[in-house]
Amino acid sequence: MAKxxxxxxxxxxxxxxxxxYFTMVAVFMILLVVSLHGMVPADPVFQYKVPLDPxxxxxxxxxxxxxxxxxxxxxxIKHIQFGMVFGMSDRGDFxxxxxxxxxxxxxxxxxGDAWTDQHGKLHLDTQQDYQLLTARRESKGLYLTFKRPFxxxxxxxxxIEDGTVHLIYALLExxxxxxxxxxxxxxxxxxxxxxxxxxxxxxxxxxxxDVKQMEIRAPAIxxxxxxxxxxxxxxxxxxxxxxxxxxxxxxxxxxxxxxxxHHIEVFQCATEYETYPQxxxxxxxxxxxxxxxxxxxxxxxxxxxxxxxxxPEDAGLAFGGEGSSRFLRLEVHYxxxxxxxxxxxxxxxxxxxxxxxxxxxxxxxxxGLVYTPVMAIPPRQKDFILSGYCTDRCTxxxxxxxxxxxxxxxxxxxxxxxxxxxxLARRGREVQILNEDKHYSAxxxxxxxxxxxxxxxxxxxxxxxxxxxxxxRSRATVGGFSITDEMCVNYVHYYPQTKLELxxxxxxxxxxxxxxGLITRFNSDDDICSNLPDHAAVTKQFNExxxxxxxxxxxxxxxxxxxxxxxxxxxxxxRFPGDWELQPLPQIKQKLLQPVSECSCQERTQSAGPxxxxxx
Numbered sequence: 001m002a003k004x005x006x007x008x009x010x011x012x013x014x015x016x017x018x019x020x021y022f023t024m025v026a027v028f029m030i031l032l033v034v035s036l037h038g039m040v041p042a043d044p045v046f047q048y049k050v051p052l053d054p055x056x057x058x059x060x061x062x063x064x065x066x067x068x069x070x071x072x073x074x075x076x077i078k079h080i081q082f083g084m085v086f087g088m089s090d091r092g093d094f095x096x097x098x099x100x101x102x103x104x105x106x107x108x109x110x111x112g113d114a115w116t117d118q119h120g121k122l123h124l125d126t127q128q129d130y131q132l133l134t135a136r137r138e139s140k141g142l143y144l145t146f147k148r149p150f151x152x153x154x155x156x157x158x159x160i161e162d163g164t165v166h167l168i169y170a171l172l173e174x175x176x177x178x179x180x181x182x183x184x185x186x187x188x189x190x191x192x193x194x195x196x197x198x199x200x201x202x203x204x205x206x207x208x209x210d211v212k213q214m215e216i217r218a219p220a221i222x223x224x225x226x227x228x229x230x231x232x233x234x235x236x237x238x239x240x241x242x243x244x245x246x247x248x249x250x251x252x253x254x255x256x257x258x259x260x261x262h263h264i265e266v267f268q269c270a271t272e273y274e275t276y277p278q279x280x281x282x283x284x285x286x287x288x289x290x291x292x293x294x295x296x297x298x299x300x301x302x303x304x305x306x307x308x309x310x311x312p313e314d315a316g317l318a319f320g321g322e323g324s325s326r327f328l329r330l331e332v333h334y335x336x337x338x339x340x341x342x343x344x345x346x347x348x349x350x351x352x353x354x355x356x357x358x359x360x361x362x363x364x365x366x367x368g369l370v371y372t373p374v375m376a377i378p379p380r381q382k383d384f385i386l387s388g389y390c391t392d393r394c395t396x397x398x399x400x401x402x403x404x405x406x407x408x409x410x411x412x413x414x415x416x417x418x419x420x421x422x423x424l425a426r427r428g429r430e431v432q433i434l435n436e437d438k439h440y441s442a443x444x445x446x447x448x449x450x451x452x453x454x455x456x457x458x459x460x461x462x463x464x465x466x467x468x469x470x471x472x473r474s475r476a477t478v479g480g481f482s483i484t485d486e487m488c489v490n491y492v493h494y495y496p497q498t499k500l501e502l503x504x505x506x507x508x509x510x511x512x513x514x515x516x517g518l519i520t521r522f523n524s525d526d527d528i529c530s531n532l533p534d535h536a537a538v539t540k541q542f543n544e545x546x547x548x549x550x551x552x553x554x555x556x557x558x559x560x561x562x563x564x565x566x567x568x569x570x571x572x573x574x575r576f577p578g579d580w581e582l583q584p585l586p587q588i589k590q591k592l593l594q595p596v597s598e599c600s601c602q603e604r605t606q607s608a609g610p611x612x613x614x615x616x
Contacts, residue, residue: 045063046061046062046063046072046074047062047063047199047307048061048062048063048195048199048305048307049061049062049305050193050195050304050305051193051258051259051304052086052167052169052191052193053169053189053191053193053259054191054259054260054335054336054337054338054340055259055338056256056258056259057077057078057079058075058076058077058078058084058169059075059076059078060073060074060075060076060086060167060193060195061073061074061076062074062197064197064198064199064201066201068149069149069150069151070147070148070149070150071147071148071150071160071197071198072133072145072146072147073086073144073145073146073147073148074143074144074145075143075144076140076141076142076143077141077142077144078140078141079141080141080142080171081171081172081173082103082104082171082172082173082174082175082176083101083102083103083104083109083171083172084101084102084169084170084171084172085099085100085101085122085168085169085170085172085182085184085187085190086099086100086101086167086168086169087099087100087158087167087168087169088158088160088165088166088167088168089158089166089168090158090166090439091166091418091439091441092166092167092168092192092194092441093168094116094120094168094170094184094185094190095116095117095118095119095120095185096115096116096117096118097115097116097158097168097184098115098156098157098158099113099114099115099116099122099168099184100112100113100114100130100146100148101113101114101122101179101182101610102135102144102613103172103175103176103179103182104175104176105175105176105177105178106175106177108612109612109613109614109615110179110610110611110612110613111130111132111135111144111146111610111611111613112124112125112128112130112179112609112610112611113125113127113128113129113130113610114179115156115157116184116185119183119185120183120184120185120186121180121182121183121184122179122180122182122183122184123179123180124179124180124609124610125154125156125157127152127154127156127157128608128609128610129148129149129152129154129157130146130147130148131146131147131148132144132145132146132611132613133145133146133147135613135614135615136615137615142615148160150198160197160198161198161438162198162436162437163196163436163437163438163439163440164194164195164196164437164439164440164441164444165194165195165196165197165439166192166193166194166439166441167192167193167194167195168184168190168191168192169190169191169192169193170184170187170189170190170191171187171189171190172187173187173188173189179610193304194304194305194441194443194444195304195305195444196305196306196446196448199307200448200449200450200451201451202449202451204308204310205247205310205311205312205313206313207247207248207352207354208247208354208356210354210355210356211247211352211353211354212244212352212353212354212355213350213351213352213353214350214351214353215252215348215349215350215351216235216266216328216330216348216349216350216351217252217330217346217347217348217349218231218233218280218330218332218345218346218347218348219233219280219346220344220345220346221233221280221344221345221346222342222343222344222345223257223260223334223336223340223343223344223345224282224334224336225336225339225340225341226336226339227335227336227337227339228333228334228335228336229282229333229334229336230282230283230284230331230332230333230334231280231281231282231283231331231332231334232279232280232281232282232283232288232292232329232330232331233279233280233329233330233331233332234269234276234277234278234279234280234292234295234327234328234329234330235327235328235329235330236276236278236326236327236328237319237320237326237327237328238326239326241320241321241326242320242321242355243318243319243320243321243322243324243357244316244318244319244320244321244353244354244355244357245311245316245317245318245353245354245356245357245358245361246299246300246311246316246317246318246319246351246352246353247310247311247316247352247353247354247358248308248309248310248311248352249266249299249300249302249308249309249349249350249351249352250302250307250308250309250349250350250352251264251302251306251347251348251349251350252346252347252348252349252350253347254344254345254346254347257343257345257347258304260334260335260336260340260343260345261304261332261333261334261335261345261347262303262304262333262334262335262443263301263302263303263304263332263333263444263445263446264300264301264302264330264331264332264333264347264348264349265298265300265301265302265330265331266298266299266300266301266328266329266330266331266348266349266351267295267296267297267298267299267328267329267331268295268297268298268299268319268324268325268327268328268329269291269294269295269297269325269327269328269329270294270295270296270297270325271323271324271325272294273291273294273325275327276289276291276294276295276325276327277289277291279292283331292329295327295328295329297364298364298410298447298491299317299319299328299351300349300351301410301445301446301447302349302446303444303445303446304444306446306447309408309447309449310449311358311362311407312362312405312407312453312495313358314358314359314360314495315358315359315360315361315362315407315495315496316353316354316357316358316360316361316362317361317362317364317493318357318361318362318497319353330348330349332345332347332348360495360496360497361495361496361497362493362494362495362497363404363493363494363495363496363497363498363501364491364492364493364494364501365491365492365494365500365501365502365503366489366490366491366501366502366503366504367388367390367422367462367464367489367490367491367492367503367504368388368422368464368466368487368488368489368490368504369386369387369388369464369466369479369487369488369489369504369505369506370388370479370504370505370506370565370567371479371480371481371485371487372479372480372506372538373478373479373480373485373538373539373542374479374506374507374509374512374538375478375479375486375488375506375507375559376476376477376478376479376542376555377416377468377470377476377477377486378470378476378545378547378551378552378555379470379473379474379475379476379477379547380470380471380473380474380547381468381469381470381471381552382469382471383418383467383468383469384467384468384469384470384552384556385465385466385467385468385556386465386466386468386486386488386559387463387464387465387466387488387559388463388464388465388488388504388505388506389461389462389463389464389504389505389564389566389585389586390461390462390463390464390503390504390505391461391503391505391566391568391583391586392459392460392461392586393566393568393578393583394500394503394566394568394576395456395457395458395459395460395461395462395503396458396459397568397576397578398498398499398500398503398568398576399456399457399458399498399500400458400496400498401458402457403455403456403457403458403460404455404456404494404495404496404498405453405454405455405456405494405495406434406450406453406454406455406456406492406493406494407449407450407453407493407494407495408447408448408449408450408492408493409422409434409435409447409448409450409490409491409492409493410445410446410447410448410490410491410493411435411437411440411445411489411490412442412445412487412488412489412490412491413440413442413466413468413486413487413488413489414442414483414484414485414486414487415442415483415484416468416469416470416473416477416486417440417441417442417466417467417468417486417487417488418439418440418467418468418469419436419437419438419439419440419466419467420435420436420437420440420464420465420466420467420488420490421433421435421436421437421438421464421465422434422435422436422462422463422464422465422490422492423462423463423465423592424454424456424460424461424462425460425461425462425463425586425588426457426459426460426461427459428587428588428589428590429588429589429590430588430590430591430592431592432454432592433592434450434454434462434490434492435448435450435490447491447493456494461586461588462503463586463588464488464489464490465488466486466488468486475542475543476542476543476545476547478538478539478542479506489504499570499571499576500568500569500570500576501569501570501571501573502567502568502569502573503567503568503569504567505564505565505566505567505583506564506565506567507558507559507562507563507564507565508562508563508564508565508581508582509538509565510582511558511562511563512538512558512562515554515555515558516541516545518554519545519546519551519554522550522551523546523551560585561585562585563582563583563584563585564583564584564585565580565581565582565583566580566581566583567580568580
């Protein structure tokens with residue numbers, strides 16, 4: 001009996017164990033499938049999108065993985081015939097570019113990683129770093145999804161880094177038996193688009209229930225049929241409009257104009273005038289009122305490819321109320337290279353604001369160089385650097401004991417600018433880079449969120465340096481407001497707001513006159529007029545210099561060692577009390593170490609050739 005009971009128990013245990021066993025097998029299989037699925041790239045969600053061409057027939061979408069250091073791209077090609085070229089280069093040149101190519105030999109289609117030489121001829125890369133994920137046809141067109149690491153350790157590849165990226169594209173016009181037969185410089189349908197690929201990966205703050213919206217838009221204007229137009233429009237806020245905080249803003253683009261509206265800015269006018277004339281017209285028109293120039297305080301700025309701009313949860317940008325002008329200036333930049341006619345546009349900016357004020361007012365501060373011709377770039381220069389200082393004495397005077405927190409930055413030069421960087425130094429040692437763009441373009445300016453907020457304490461130094469190229473110019477380029485003059489500015493967005501609105505410098509004018517005297521004696525030419533009082537005279541002095549390697553190097557040395565005039569200005573445009581002339585340059589004894597390349601010969605491995613693509 002006991003034996004039978006024991007046998008029955010064993011039989012029962014086996015029957016109980018069987019479902020448990022199969023359950024465990026099922027769980028194991030599920031885990032295996034999940035783990036294997038994680039190894040296969042799922043369809044990524046694309047956060048960012050920009051048209052590549054003026055017709056919006058080529059659309060680029062992308063997202064960024066900072067854990068994998070990879071950018072996922074999706075190209076929508078609405079009308080494809082024989083393939084296309086897409087890639088990146090230093091300044092948007094088609095020569096010396098790093099590209100992905102989709103091409104056909106007339107029978108089969110291929111996708112591959114390539115590079116272009118100095119003549120624009122394509123060469124298949126031995127290291128295939130553009131990896132095709134999917135290719136599919138849908139009603140809208142052909143979708144290509146592929147990915148590319150930030151850094152590939154391939155000398156033919158472009159390093160994807162923070163700042164502006166110049167994207168190039170071209171459509172192939174016939175089949176090619178081999179990729180080496182393609183010359184991108186000879187293709188007719190090609191172009192350039194600028195974006196910030198490496199967007200910041202920060203949480204989006206929630207907007208409160210009482211948030212309101214205000215749209216500041218162009219009043220149904222007809223876009224001129226020329227390549228570049230800046231349109232200005234004066235907007236008046238309601239009378240007795242109380243103080244509010246702007247929490248977020250976003251673009252409002254007229255449908256179909258996504259490839260033409262290049263960038264949009266909203267400026268608040270100065271309180272120097274009680275009223276501003278109603279105006280809607282081209283900003284550079286002879287009919288535009290002079291008072292447009294008094295509307296320079298940036299409230300919002302958007303550029304093609306940018307998303308909504310959010311303020312930190314405990315800060316907002318104040319507008320309205322006492323001490324604030326009721327007048328705003330909308331400025332829209334239209335890029336119409338095809339010179340299309342009859343396009344009616346009402347693009348602009350949508351402000352999200354609240355009457356419930358947050359803990360801190362946000363502020364905007366100008367760093368860099370004063371707008372003055374005493375700061376100049378000689379002609380025929382490949383990379384000439386000018387630097388402006390926000391000195392330790394100014395931050396010690398103007399900043400609160402706990403400092404300020406910078407969360408966004410907008411770099412700015414005119415047409416000769418090629419790179420901009422602002423560095424934070426503390427007690428004579430560079431601490432960190434606040435913002436840097438090694439591929440800067442004046443054609444693409446936007447307010448960029450910092451990946452991490454930067455705290456600036458009293459006694460800190462902020463050094464802003466701009467690199468210029470004047471190889472195509474025969475005369476000196478001076479600092480000033482004209483587009484052919486130059487600027488070097490970083491508009492930093494921070495909180496809590498202080499009275500410090502401008503922290504900039506320029507070389508001492510007395511030392512500049514000594515430079516002109518030295519150059520005159522060295523060249524034994526006619527005297528360069530010196531000790532002239534106004535800025536027009538300084539420009540004339542620069543134009544009289546006989547530019548050569550000596551005069552250029554001496555000017556560079558002057559800017560690197562001469563004392564400066566420090567503009568430590570309050571919002572009233574008046575300097576803080578003190579003597580700010582003939583100030584010594586801040587002593588930076590320890591520079592930031594340049595990052596060491598992690599690439600090694602072992603990392604550069606030969607890859608398989610191009611991928612065969614089925615796009616039927």
